[in-house]
Amino acid sequence: MSSLIAIIDDEPDIVELVTIHLKKAMFRVRGFSDAEGLYRFLGLSEGYRQESEAIPNLIILDLMLPDADGIDICKNLKKRDKFSSIPIIMLTAKGEETDKILGLEFGADDYVTKPFSPRELVARVKAVLRRRQTIDKSGKLNIGGILIIDTEKHEIVVEGQKIELTSTEFRILALFCTNESKVFSRYDILDYLWGDEKIVLDRTIDVHIKNLRDKLGKAGSLIKNIRGIGYKLETHHIEPA
Structure with missing residues (x-):
């Protein structure tokens, strides 16, 4: 239907x-x-x-x-x-x-x-x-021993607590988690999310990532801002909540 x-x-x-x-x-x-x-x-x-x-x-x-x-x-x-x-x-x-x-x-x-x-x-x-x-259905990913992402059930768990994300936030996190340590520019992320249909501002990505970090709490520190380039995931770097 x-x-x-x-x-x-x-x-x-x-x-x-x-x-x-x-x-x-x-x-x-x-x-x-x-x-x-x-x-x-x-x-x-x-x-x-x-x-x-x-x-x-x-x-x-x-x-x-x-x-x-x-x-x-x-x-x-x-x-x-x-x-x-x-x-x-x-x-x-x-x-x-x-x-x-x-x-x-x-x-x-x-x-x-x-x-x-x-x-x-x-x-x-x-x-x-x-x-x-089109979210990757590869199963569960355990990130840094604190974050679990279940791409099949579309669920995020941080230290045993389920976290609600929007579909866009989930897609960004899945991109980072399946490409650990790779740096993505804002344009890369826009292209991944919208492809040829991207008619949005770079600032939109910053807002989504800020929301994502806030929702992830302690695990939010895994997402690092590489000044002048973009963002990446560092699983070995977890700051206190």
């Missing part, structure tokens, strides 16, 4: 336009004009059961909604086990880089700034879903 994409935007024309292009790309689509509609569909509104067992494979989320802030919706979904792994692409009319970075810091996987090309958005959707589907 084709992937289910949920789009939340208070502009009906945008919902309709994006829906048409996604359906042409053979996706199933559910459109919502506000946060309440999405919450009812997911069973997160009081007194409402989840409409179906289907959980969106990806959410396209406008940051400016009439009844909620998109950042708050993102945070709400990411703190719930059932929905935390759903990739989120932010739609925003804001041009400031800080707004985009804020969304990424709260778990969004990508962003598209209005006005946008529907074809570009569909390409972004495909790229994000492809990143989730």
